[in-house]
Amino acid sequence: MSSMYFTEEHEAFRASFKEFLKKEVIPHIDKWEKEGSIERFIWKKFGEMGYFGLNTPEEFGGLNLDLFYTVIFLEELQKVNSGGFAAAMWAHEYLAMTHLAKEGDDFIKNKYLVPSVEGDMIGCMCITEPFGGSDVAGMRSTAIKQGDTYILNGSKTFITNGVYSDYLIVAAKTDPSDKYKGISIFVVDRASKGLTATKLDKLGWKASDTGEIAFDNVEIPAENLLGEEGKGFPYIMQHFALERLVMGVNAHARAEFALEYALNYMQERVAFGKSLDKFQVLRHKIAVMASRVDMCKEYNYSITKRLNDGQYVVKEASMSKLLSTKMADEVIYDALQMLGGYGYMEDYPMARLSRDSRLGPIGGGTSEILKEIIAKIVIDKKEYKPAT
Structure with missing residues (x-):
């Protein structure tokens, strides 16, 4: 582990969190993968241990720790070998809760953020639409103000925690005539009339409840607006840097897990009179x-340092996700090959790892859209700036 970034306190946290996952999570993973849902008790245990408040301000129940605690949180979650479970945890904390913490007023924070930190409420982030994909500005969902409420209509899809969450962070057009300045973000209660969710069947991330959400004249109190009306697009873009870094860290962590597993297997597996790790082609x-x-x-750690120091790292985070997720897919593919026929068996971790990893180059901005963002920055000298 790089001492340049991690202190003794960080490593003590890693050891403690690793033990927690071993005791409280891993025994249930196969059940949750099979059932396609995560039992509520584990959310409360995460909350009681402070794991949902790592970088939340202390006045709202958090620990206000640096981002390297988040890196450890993400890395160790990948080692339980359930991309779906890991996604449910980090989507709650680093997608839904990020908007509550950054754009919510004290009313919102006390009503939604505090119980989210405590594990009593689960959140999800609703941006992607059936016809939109990575085209955030092209969303069709609308939230038209009528008196002291907004009337929400439209649909979202591929939403992690989209079925069992208690509240939804929803982006919608408050001014349909303006492509970029017409988007706003709201907190929507799950019990709202006119809100329905359908669970989606996926290739991987089986433990995660990924949903398609429909909004039919859903009434949102005006007080549930996050930040300022019309600033949803820059809010989303600003937090995409963190989301993409999260996915980059996830990628290097699951690839490292696959590599370590394959190496241990090769040291024990004997063929033609010697262990597999003695064959030059495999070495x-x-x-x-x-x-x-x-x-x-190492690149992801350096970006974490810059983001922790307050720098705007949209280019670097996009590069991280682009290359780290591709690397993870390819390393896991090779690791599966190292196990031969056993790599293809569900009793070994590589089959699930391979399926779960494939979402990396898709979710949170496809590799294709990331290439265009990076090209605009590098070639066209476009500057992405934080919301003001």
Whole structure:
């Protein structure tokens, strides 16, 4: 572990969190993967341990820790070998709760953020639409103000925690005539009349309840507006940097887990009179895989440092997600190959890892859209600026 970024306190937290996951989470993973849902008790246990408040201000129940605690949180979650469980946890804390903490007023924070930190409420983030994908500005959902309420109509899809969450952070057009300045963000209660959710069946992330949400004349109190009306698009873009870094860290962590598992297997598996790790062709493959993991990991740590220091890292975070998720897919593919036929068996972790990892280059902005964002920055000299 790099002492340049991690202190003794960080490592003590890692050891404690690892033990917590081993005791409280891993025994239930196979059940949650099979049932496609995560039992509520574990959310409360995460809350009681402070894991949902790592970088939330102390006045709202958080610990206000630096982002390297978040990195540890993400890395260790990947090692329980359930991308769906990990996604449910980090989507709650780093998608839904981020908007509550950054754009919510004290009323919103006390009503939604505090119980989210405590594990009593679960949140989800609703941006992607059936016809929109990565085109955030092209969303069709509308929230038209009528008196002291907004009337929400439209639909969202591929929403992590979209079925079982207690509240939804929803982006919608408050001014349909303006593509970029017409988007606003709201907190919507799950029990709102006219809100329905349908669970989606996925290739991987089986434990996660990914949903498609429909809004039919849903009334939102005006007090549930997050931040200022019309600033939803820059709010979303600003927080995409964190989301993409999260997915980059997830990628290097699951690739490292796959590499370590494959290496342990190779040291024990004997063929033609010697263990697999003594065959040069496999040794060299491992060398390349380890190098790629380490390069992405160190880059992601450096971005974390810059983001923690308050820098706007939209370019770097986009690069991280683009390259780290591609690396993870390829390293896990090679790791599965190292196990031979056992890699294809559900009793071994590689089959699930391979399925779960495939979402990396898709969710949170596809690799194709990230390439265009990076090209605009590098070639066209476009500057992305934080919301003011």
